[in-house]
Each structure stands twice: as C-alpha cells, then as structure tokens.
Amino acid sequence: QVQLVESGGGVVQPGRSLRLSCTTSGFTFTNNVIHWVRQAPGKGLDWVAVVSEDGRARYYPDSVKGRFTISRDNSKNTLYLQMNRLRPEDTAVYYCARGMHGNDILAGYLDYWGQGMLVTVPS
Amino acid sequence: QSALTQPASVSGSPGQSIAISCTGTRSDVGGYNYVSWYQQHPGKAPKLMIYEVASRPSGISDRFSGSKSGNTASLTISGLQAEDEADYYCSSYRSTGTGTLVFGGGTKVTVL
Numbered sequence: 253q254v255q256l257v258e259s260g261g262g263v264v265q266p267g268r269s270l271r272l273s274c275t276t277s278g279f280t281f282t283n284n285v286i287h288w289v290r291q292a293p294g295k296g297l298d299w300v301a302v303v304s305e306d307g308r309a310r311y312y313p314d315s316v317k318g319r320f321t322i323s324r325d326n327s328k329n330t331l332y333l334q335m336n337r338l339r340p341e342d343t344a345v346y347y348c349a350r351g352m353h354g355n356d357i358l359a360g361y362l363d364y365w366g367q368g369m370l371v372t373v374p375s
Numbered sequence: 376q377s378a379l380t381q382p383a384s385v386s387g388s389p390g391q392s393i394a395i396s397c398t399g400t401r402s403d404v405g406g407y408n409y410v411s412w413y414q415q416h417p418g419k420a421p422k423l424m425i426y427e428v429a430s431r432p433s434g435i436s437d438r439f440s441g442s443k444s445g446n447t448a449s450l451t452i453s454g455l456q457a458e459d460e461a462d463y464y465c466s467s468y469r470s471t472g473t474g475t476l477v478f479g480g481g482t483k484v485t486v487l
Contacts, residue, residue, distance in 0.1 A: 287476070289421075296378065297413070297421065297464050299476040313475055347420060354409065358476050359468040361411035361426040368420055 254278040254364045256348050261369035264338055274331040274348030274366060281329040282306070285351040287362055288322060288333050290344035290371075300346070301333065304357050311358060316342075340375040379404065379465055381479035388487045392453040395482045397465030398446060403477060405446035409468040412441060412450045415481075416461045424463075425450060452484070460486045 260272040274286065288300040301312050301322035310322050321334040331348055345368040353360030380398040387393040397404065397412075404410055410428045413421035423432050425441035428448060438453045448467070452459055465479040 289478075296481040297466075297478040299466075299478065302476070311473055311475070349421075352426070356468065356474055358474045359407060359409045361409070361423060361466070362413075362421075363423050363426070363432060365420040365422070 254350065256350065256364060256366035258346060258348055258366045258369035261346065261371045263372045263374065266339060266373055266375070268338055269334070269336045270338060270371060271335070272333040272346055272348075272369060272371070274333075276329045276331070276348075276350075279350070279364075281324075282326050285353055285357045285360075286322075286324060286331045287349045287351050288320075288331075289347045289349055289362070289365075290342075291347070291368070292341075292344045295344075298344070302351060302357055303331070309357060335371070338371075338373045340373045343371060343373050345370050379467060379477055379479035381463075381465060381482045383480070384483045384485065386485040386487055387452075387455045389455055389457065391455050392451060393455060393484065394452075395450045395463055395465075395484070397448040397450070397467075397479050399448075399467055399469075399477075400446055402471055403467040403469040404443065404448050404465075406470060407468050408443070410441070410443060410448040411466045412439075413464045413466065414461050415464065421464065455486055457486050460484055 287302045303322045349362035350364040412425040415421045429441040
C-alpha cells in the first residue's frame, strides 16, 4: 500500500535550519509530484511546496520562497524539505503528500498523506 | 495568500444531510475544476474525500458528494453519521503568478 513517512522534525531556534525527509513506498515514486503541506497548532492547512516528477520544477508560496527548498532523490524514493532562517510562525506539523495533477503540477489533488512531523520554532 | 472561505462550523443530527461551502474567485474555484475536499479527524492526517469537484476516490462512501456553482464549491454529506464528525478543508488550484495551491480555513462538522 502507498505509504509516506516524515522524519527530521524537532525543536530548532529561530534563524537556524532544519531538513525534513519523507520516505515513500508502495508506488512508483517517479510517476508523481510530491507536496509539503503544514498545519500550525489549532489552525488550518497551508501549502508549502511542490516538486515535479523529475525534480526540475519547484514551486512555493511567498511565505516560504527563498527560505525553503524542496528536493527529491528518485533513487531513494525520498523527498526533502530544507528549511532555512526559521521563524516562530513556521511552527507546525509538516505533512508530505502525493499529488495527482493535470497540465499544471499545482492543478490537482493530494491523494495520500504522511502522518506528519512536528517542527517547533520557539519565540 | 488568502484562503478560500468556508464556514467555521456546521452541525446536523444523525441521518440528516449537511452542506459545506467553499467560496473563492474566478482565479481559483470559479475558473478551474480542480477543487478537492479533505477530512481530518483530531490528531490524524487529512484524507482525500472528493477530487476534481465531484469525483470520489475508491473506498469513499457515496454519502459524500461534491458540486460547484460559479465561484462556490460545496461538499454535501448525506445520512450523517457519528464518524463524520471531523474538520473538512477544501482546496483549489489558483492561477495567480506562477500558480499556487490554496486551502480553505476549514469547517468543523459536529454530529448532534
């Protein structure tokens, strides 16, 4: 069955960096885009990043552009999120999710999600 | 980026039908059929319930249905059951700049 498992979360001081990983199994990794979505405590879902099947195309919202970098290693079926210059407002549970899409890699939906990984940036 | 607009809460009795609205603009909900809905129970990951406005993934009950009119999409839950009590989020592609994925603020469904 399709599985996505996040790792690498924890407590990190403001201004520091952290890298999340998402290990996948149960599907052909190179056939899908993968997204990161976060959820601050008690808040709603917030899209963070997406990477194309071949890793060449990457998109971010303005809130993380220039600080976060999404990447993938297709030989390891693994996705990454490098988070730099972290802020207290980045505190959230971070989910990786498999994407299905049309002509645009953002025009689609997320059909399988990981269990989430908490990142805490204290103020 | 501004979220899509959802009611904060909706409630209903077991067996009733309820609808959750998701309002956007012509740049997202109204312009594309890439609206999806997710169910999230406390402490759990979101689960896809509806994609491309009205399609159901395999294994999702036909009590859940989706529709769209203009800039507003809707999720209807018929024959409400206790296990339907959860948070529900809509999502849509938005064609501003290089494009983005936006979510609604979420709706808490309570089964009375």
